[in-house]
Amino acid sequence: MKELHTTTLADQAEEKIIGYIKENHLVPGDALPNEMQFSEMMGISRNVVREAMSRLRMLGLIESRTKRGIIVTEPPLLNGFKKVLDPQLLSIETIKDMMGMRIALEVGITDFIFTNITDNDIKELYEIVARQKALGINSLSAEDEIKFHLKIYQIAGNQFILKFQELMHPIFSFSEQNHENYFKPISQRLKKENKIVTHADILEFIKKGDREGYRKAISMHLQPYLEFLYNYQHK
Amino acid sequence: MKELHTTTLADQAEEKIIGYIKENHLVPGDALPNEMQFSEMMGISRNVVREAMSRLRMLGLIESRTKRGIIVTEPPLLNGFKKVLDPQLLSIETIKDMMGMRIALEVGITDFIFTNITDNDIKELYEIVARQKALGINSLSAEDEIKFHLKIYQIAGNQFILKFQELMHPIFSFSEQNHENYFKPISQRLKKENKIVTHADILEFIKKGDREGYRKAISMHLQPYLEFLYNYQHK
DNA sequence: TCACTACATTTGTCCTACAAATAGGTATTA
DNA sequence: TAATACCTATTTGTAGGACAAATGTAGTGA
Incomplete structure (x- = not known):
């Protein structure tokens, strides 16, 4: 040191x-x-x-x-973190690590979700999913994609995790765009293999109260990130 | 804003x-x-x-x-985060949130652990557990407690999560000491109810390759923190 | 060509000065 | 006496000048 x-x-x-x-x-x-x-x-x-x-x-x-x-004063924990989160400045390795963290967090909050969720939450989730479906399967707007996950994090009820996720998000969307030609084939392959897990699928597990099913579903839903972090090789 | x-x-x-x-x-x-x-x-x-x-x-x-x-330069992500992590300055609510994050992370890295773990890792874990047992069940040294979890995080192979966890750890040990009269009864109750999950128990699930079992075990192992964050009321 | 030297530039540190804000005390007034 | 208005001293925020130390760069000499 x-x-x-x-x-x-x-x-x-x-x-x-x-x-x-x-x-x-x-x-x-x-x-x-x-x-x-x-x-x-x-x-x-x-x-x-x-x-x-x-x-x-x-x-x-x-x-x-x-x-x-x-x-x-009591410091906001993530003041400094926020300022260094520029995708332009971060190495691929760091971004991979952040993706891993995102996956771990989203899988890891499962128990919190099932503990805290209310009927009203489920209703809101259905509305988000319905709006997506209305727009057609192909025009899955990034906005609704974000809304669904954001709502999930809100249900978990942990302000720190929520804030953390919000800060990391731009890094992921940047990476998806920047490595579009890497992410697209993964999605297409998963679609062919019929392994795409939609928000509607995830929501069903929540409704049924099936934690294990939910965990597997959310994990599969994030599969593209997982493959990226395991397989992507920097030029 | x-x-x-x-x-x-x-x-x-x-x-x-x-x-x-x-x-x-x-x-x-x-x-x-x-x-x-x-x-x-x-x-x-x-x-x-x-x-x-x-x-x-x-x-x-x-x-x-x-x-x-x-x-x-490429910024280390957690430079600023590290400096504000003074338990003296953080509110109970913030510390609760951090505990929630810790639980989510440790549960959430399960898949990474089972993907990455080697025979040698398992061997090392056994050594840590053996050393604990040798010292007797009651003298579970804080040092070995830390070592076990640290090793788990290392196996997960995510530098960001590892660093993050290392930074948060002092907050937890401070909180355990500071609210000792809150944590102790929980442990005693769990012991009476025979719900204590030891590192040895956790290790068995790893050895068997039982992910679901591991997830439940690690979750139970962290139960005291969970109860703290759900039940503790600030004076 | 290469080594050495001198110079110029840029950060790190110190100093002085003053404007703006304001806590705390003082004088004034009802 | 009590409430109010005003004053003053203090402290942060900002400006600008000065110089030491470090170091790239150019120029000099063998």
Whole structure:
């Protein structure tokens, strides 16, 4: 774990401020020393302290207001994660890993879904599926595709997972478009082999209360991603 | 989604630099304009640009070296996530959500495990379990508890999930300690009802190649967390 | 051609200054 | 006395200048 590039004073200041919060057991709402005090405590310029503070402010660990000073806040967990999710910047390997995570999550929330689901949820799912069917099997709009899965995640009732999934989604749609000539043959083959699992199929398992069936169905539904992550070779 | 506090110039600069990377389709290795150029482009002082750069550098989106300038890098996805994972700062609701995620992930990677596992992996798991047994059922050391699950995640072969799990783990052990008087009764009750699923039990399902059995077993093994997240009421 | 040197550029750090916001105290008034 | 209006001191946000350190680059000499 050694540093490739020398750590700057801003890096050190950041660590010390985080350390200060932990050591003094500060909790959201508590005040931090102001910039000048940190500057003097560490023997560095205020500019550098500000760089560190700016980082923590971006992560949502602190908020600062004129005169009032700086206060600790409960950080939104995924502030930083959101900013680095640019498909242009991520390697294929990383995107594969994210697809794996998506599959694991969507299969893994099965029990939560069956625990939490209400009749009204099922009704809403039927509406989404009906709208898709009305548009015809071939014009499966991306919008309704998203809506169905989004609803599934909402039913699971875990805000963290929901947010996480929403953030990852653009990566997948980008990848599907970018590797269209890879995904299309997979879909066509599955169709020929009659292995396509539609949202309507999945919904039936939910209605019947068949967890194992649902798990297998959602897994098959995500099969294209699975094949991508196991088989795709970068040029 | 409206802003509670006025966005600072540093916030805007950060957005613009990220925007610059996206619009110009920069990829890791490409160079960015230097600080003065950004400063002039945006009509703001170099200090502010540096604050924004400092944030991006922390996230791992860029690296900068004297004279060479600033280059785009492939960001480690979880740099920011890691820094906000302080159990002292997170609400019970957030921690519950994280536990839910942990359960979903560990159940959800079942298929990956059974796809990837080798005889050698099984052997290693047996060694971990044997060491636990040798120490006696009551002195189930936290270390071996961690090792078993860590090995499971390694077998799944997804670096992102592995890293994610490693980062979340301290939150769980903190929570177990912090709410010890909540977790202990659950364990005792499960023991009385003979519903304790040990690592040895789990391992048997792996050996037999019984996915469904494994899924149920790992789920039962994580039952205390599940009960916590469903039942725990904050004072 | 190659090694060495000098130079120019760019980041990292420090300093000073001031505007804007505002908490907290003070004076004023009903 | 109590409520209100005003003042002042403090603190963040922003600007701009300065210089050290690092290092690519060009130029020099063998």
